[in-house]
Amino acid sequence: MLTLFNTLTGKQDPFESLEPNKARMYVCGVTVYDYCHIGHARSALVFDVLRRYLEYSGYEVSFVKNFTDVDDKIIKRANEQGVSCEAVTAKYINAYYEDMGKLGIAPATKEPKATDHITDIVAMTETLVKKGLAYHVDGDVYFQVDKYPAYGRLSKRKLEDLQAGARVEVDERKHHPVDFALWKRSKAGEPSWPSPWGPGRPGWHIECSAMSIKHLGETFDIHGGGMDLIFPHHENEIAQSCGATGKEFARYWIHNGFVQVNQEKMSKSLGNFFTIREIFEKSKWSQDVTGEVLRYFLLSTHYHGPLDFSDQGLHEAKQALEGFYGLFNRLREPESNTVADRNLVSVIDRAREAFQKAMDDDLNTPVAVSELQKLRYDVNKLLEVGLSTGERQQAREAFRLVGSVLGLFQLDRWEYGAKLEPGQYQLSSTEVDAKLVERNEARKRKDFRKADEIRRLLAADGITIEDKPDGTSRWKR
RNA sequence: GGCGCCGUACCCAAGUGGCUAAGGGAGCAGUCUGCAAAACUGCGAUGCAGCGGUUCGAACCCGCUCGGCGCCUCCA
Numbered sequence A: 001m002l003t004l005f006n007t008l009t010g011k012q013d014p015f016e017s018l019e020p021n022k023a024r025m026y027v028c029g030v031t032v033y034d035y036c037h038i039g040h041a042r043s044a045l046v047f048d049v050l051r052r053y054l055e056y057s058g059y060e061v062s063f064v065k066n067f068t069d070v071d072d073k074i075i076k077r078a079n080e081q082g083v084s085c086e087a088v089t090a091k092y093i094n095a096y097y098e099d100m101g102k103l104g105i106a107p108a109t110k111e112p113k114a115t116d117h118i119t120d121i122v123a124m125t126e127t128l129v130k131k132g133l134a135y136h137v138d139g140d141v142y143f144q145v146d147k148y149p150a151y152g153r154l155s156k157r158k159l160e161d162l163q164a165g166a167r168v169e170v171d172e173r174k175h176h177p178v179d180f181a182l183w184k185r186s187k188a189g190e191p192s193w194p195s196p197w198g199p200g201r202p203g204w205h206i207e208c209s210a211m212s213i214k215h216l217g218e219t220f221d222i223h224g225g226g227m228d229l230i231f232p233h234h235e236n237e238i239a240q241s242c243g244a245t246g247k248e249f250a251r252y253w254i255h256n257g258f259v260q261v262n263q264e265k266m267s268k269s270l271g272n273f274f275t276i277r278e279i280f281e282k283s284k285w286s287q288d289v290t291g292e293v294l295r296y297f298l299l300s301t302h303y304h305g306p307l308d309f310s311d312q313g314l315h316e317a318k319q320a321l322e323g324f325y326g327l328f329n330r331l332r333e334p335e336s337n338t339v340a341d342r343n344l345v346s347v348i349d350r351a352r353e354a355f356q357k358a359m360d361d362d363l364n365t366p367v368a369v370s371e372l373q374k375l376r377y378d379v380n381k382l383l384e385v386g387l388s389t390g391e392r393q394q395a396r397e398a399f400r401l402v403g404s405v406l407g408l409f410q411l412d413r414w415e416y417g418a419k420l421e422p423g424q425y426q427l428s429s430t431e432v433d434a435k436l437v438e439r440n441e442a443r444k445r446k447d448f449r450k451a452d453e454i455r456r457l458l459a460a461d462g463i464t465i466e467d468k469p470d471g472t473s474r475w476k477r
Numbered sequence B: 001g002g003c004g005c006c007g008u009a010c011c012c013a014a015g016u017g018g019c020u021a022a023g024g025g026a027g028c029a030g031u032c033u034g035c036a037a038a039a040c041u042g043c044g045a046u047g048c049a050g051c052g053g054u055u056c057g058a059a060c061c062c063g064c065u066c067g068g069c070g071c072c073u074c075c076a
Helices: A038-056 A072-081 A085-102 A114-130 A159-165 A204-216 A227-245 A276-282 A287-299 A311-332 A343-360 A365-385 A389-406 A429-444 A448-459
Strands: A003-006 A011-014 A022-031 A060-068 A134-137 A140-143 A180-185 A200-202 A220-226 A250-256 A259-261 A464-467 A473-476
Touching: A003 A250, A022 A038, A022 A204, A022 A227, A038 A060, A038 A085, A038 A220, A038 A250, A038 A259, A038 A276, A038 A287, A038 A389, A060 A085, A060 A114, A060 A204, A072 A085, A085 A276, A085 A287, A114 A134, A114 A140, A114 A180, A114 A200, A114 A204, A114 A227, A140 A227, A180 A204, A180 A227, A200 A204, A204 A220, A204 A227, A220 A227, A227 A250, A276 A287, A287 A311, A287 A365, A311 A365, A311 A389, A311 A473, A343 A365, A343 A389, A365 A389, A429 A448, A429 A464, A429 A473, A448 A464
Parallel strands: A022 A060, A022 A220, A220 A250
Antiparallel strands: A003 A011, A134 A140, A140 A180, A180 A200, A464 A473
């Protein structure tokens, strides 16, 4: 059974969905004012894998992930560039899909935008005002934190501690320094919508409450996001939502750790971040390879802990994946010698069981991946003894099936080596095959000078040759 | 000041009370090979930052020390 570390309870809880075989999850997406960096990729990937694993485990998953498309940073960006906010958000939403698509991150079931839910947001704000949990001052509406006694239960903070540590300028109009905006009066030139308190725009936290409740119901299963969202964002979401509905909000709160660079948090403010597209542009590997390498790399650390981003880490991930795809290539070859081996099925079953056990343990992807490494080892050994064509296909399918949970091993063909020129090889596959025939004829004649010359020629095009015992060769690049 | 995380081999990374401390990358030696590549076989932490303590037993629990980091402010 799947257990998940729940920030709310501070421990690993068995996952039991509200409705049998149905899981409803909401994940805080991105504010679309810039390109996504690796940190966004990690978060998106973690919840993509959670969703895939729930589906693999037999759940029908309703997965909602929002776009924050109204915000101070967007307004600022639009003003800097002299374009409309819509132009900014449209651009970066497109970029988001492009980047995440390269990473193999599947779109959520629903991906709502804040600006499409203004009426829901206004309605929820009104409810909170009516219930006396929020108050109106000069066109702004604030949530009154001390009216919600459970405030701080997610982040394990006491109101007094927050007050003592507050480094923000205190807005005198607020009843309590920690009170936060549900609705903000718009200044001239800012996006604005009509409301009972005058023209304005939503605060940040309320959109997630309004959209998650609208699309998933007042109480749903999983709510996720980066560690940094625990406070204040998720704490505020809980206060608003529970305050408005009087019911429990999300039951499992899942938070992923940060991507760091040189042991430091990667962030915009530190300027030490890498965007996803930078990684792809910089990479000497093909797009498919880079996407899978990045996935493998990100999944080789448990989602809850920090992850140090480095070229070396990426390279190690690539090497590890090459081991898998090398095996897949061999599995594609028709049998030569058949030694019936009944172990294959048990080896696969054992691997699947171990894989599930690891994933059940709070999505322990590093262990899950290592179980697949063990399967690779086992299948390689069986291949030495001899597997029939059917068994080879069976083995390949097992990797494909289990790998699909992690989004790995789905490619038919993997470009191993570095490209000479971005986008183009010198030699086509048929030309390579012809060269190999030529080389093997030379080998038969023991003309090894000629054979090695051809090898060098192909190597210059990024191709590695592997000679098989039967005198033919396979190649990869 | 408050809350919290981390320190495991050359590198990455699981393990959080009890079989020989997973797995990967790199390395070394061997099998195979015309050579190579791949695969396979073998080697590699008597020890888990340090020091104390609890326990029959600790990397794992407790305390202290050292080192690194995060949140409390927009942030995945």
